[in-house]
Amino acid sequence: MPTLADVAKVAGVGVMSVSRVVNGTRRVTPETERKVRAAIRRIGYEPNEAARILKGHRARIIGLIVPDLADPFFATYANAVQETAWKAGYMTLMAASGHRDEVERREAEIMIQRQVAGLLVTPVGFRNDHFTAARRHGIPIVSFDRPLENVDADSLLVDNRAAAIRVTEHLIEHGHRNILCLAEDEKIFTLTERVSGYSDVMRRARLPVRVCLVGSVSGSVSDQLNFALHSTPAPTAIFATRNVIGVEVLRELQEQSVQIPEKMALIAFDDFDAAALVRPGITVVRQPIAELGRTAASMLLARLSGNGQAESSRVVLSTELIIRESCGCRKQSKPA
């Protein structure tokens, strides 16, 4: 592989002229520039990142850490991030933490050690010292989907509370008084927010707050749903706070031939393929995922080019309620 010195020799100039042309660090005679560019083209020179990094520069790489790359939500997000970063000349080092604190921690450490220029992370845990470490190394961080407590980082969140409030109110408008809220038993910021939005509305309306947890500790969706169906008074509507829960609820209701929305109304968080394909269509909260990815990446890129504010920012985007029929609405119409 040809080096910068090789280019200099071929072009008949000093190494620094070449370096300056390549990086545009300073002005150079048009004549010199021409010679250098010609030489570069002729011998096919490409700068060596490793040497640059060794000199104390940052890699033109951004590190992306998410809980699960196979989750459609994060896949769409990751794709948008990668695309945006690529356009700005950055590659993306991606890692899935598998929802595990220690894995996330180790991944962050290795990325820091690799001198990534910035970190884009959806944190799973509460111990955040690995991220404070990154900040100490001067690596900017943007947290996505969940806030990063006690760390100097920008964050891009979605207004989960508002969405949950909207959902709950919509169901109440349809006349439901017994609304079941299904959530994961793990303590994930987004789910907590959604549950809290639901609870507030119910309390304010003096309706019973019925939150039901599912997961490895609390039992399967199918089991929990069955308990609820046979309780008195039985719920007449369900708010599924997460994409996979929504899909499982749907499967279970179909299995048991429970009429939607007559016997049971349903609104789920996150749009999914099947939601538009099944009859009746499932009403969902849609997050603008690709846009979120582009925004998150842009926030980080802004920091990298030094265009950021001094203090860390917190951007909150809102969601959209996609009305289909599972909430009780008629096709293409607004609720009564």
Add this chain to the structure above:
Amino acid sequence: MPTLADVAKVAGVGVMSVSRVVNGTRRVTPETERKVRAAIRRIGYEPNEAARILKGHRARIIGLIVPDLADPFFATYANAVQETAWKAGYMTLMAASGHRDEVERREAEIMIQRQVAGLLVTPVGFRNDHFTAARRHGIPIVSFDRPLENVDADSLLVDNRAAAIRVTEHLIEHGHRNILCLAEDEKIFTLTERVSGYSDVMRRARLPVRVCLVGSVSGSVSDQLNFALHSTPAPTAIFATRNVIGVEVLRELQEQSVQIPEKMALIAFDDFDAAALVRPGITVVRQPIAELGRTAASMLLARLSGNGQAESSRVVLSTELIIRESCGCRKQSKPA
């Protein structure tokens, strides 16, 4: 950040002893090793990759290039690859080519320049010189899902022909004589294989080969499907050769209230959420995607540790036909 020299100073030994302990390159006195390890722990030393790479070593990074990271197929695959690589101590640099030849080429070039240890790629095009370049640099390549012609690389493929044959025969067994095959108009290896499997079976059975192309050039699924539905004789079964085509066909048939499978049978390639949720369930060809990802990564890792064969290998995995009801089968039963 502490350097190797710092460790040496603290431990009271030479730098090379430290290097040897860290890399296990050669035997050292237990006493020396103890001192070095203690010092490393004490000052929190982590080796600097950049310096290592500069010395001519490869980065412990593998490059992954796929057409689209948001596509559930590639997302699941990428997740499995990343996980497998991580366990072997490698990080994963991911890039989506957006199905574009030039982008893929540039991404490969940059990865080579970054000294990735190996490349895992799902090529979109036919000009493969960027990959031969990688081979010249001694970077091993595994091509996934599609072969890489004229390049010295391992490949991991799925038996698309066999799957298509199975699908077509299954529909014929159900008594269908007019079977429509819907494919993309772009020349993608996997789709070509599927179409060819279908055609062979139809020709052998002396039935009409009816391949219908959709895409940016040929028109939307909806349009093409409408043409076909009003042709004489109208098809009574459809083979959708790709996940998104399957979903769109399903949507269109529902829209037009075409009874499945009575008026129109349907088998699609790639399983999707909705396939199991809609009534009737959609019969699909399922690829073991996560397993494919793990296998592909393992093939590359084997090369990296020098355990590979001398000549390049070509592994072909087979698929599974998930029988639901859209093909005409009864629930939980085999075809007549």
Add this chain to the structure above:
DNA sequence: CTGAAAGCGCTAACAT
């Protein structure tokens, strides 16, 4: 078994 020195390719700092 251990240490000292050279240099990988690049750029900051200085010199011209």
Add this chain to the structure above:
DNA sequence: ATGTTAGCGCTTTCAG
């Protein structure tokens, strides 16, 4: 505007 030098942290080579 351009060239020269030193050194980033590591490992290869050669001496001890």
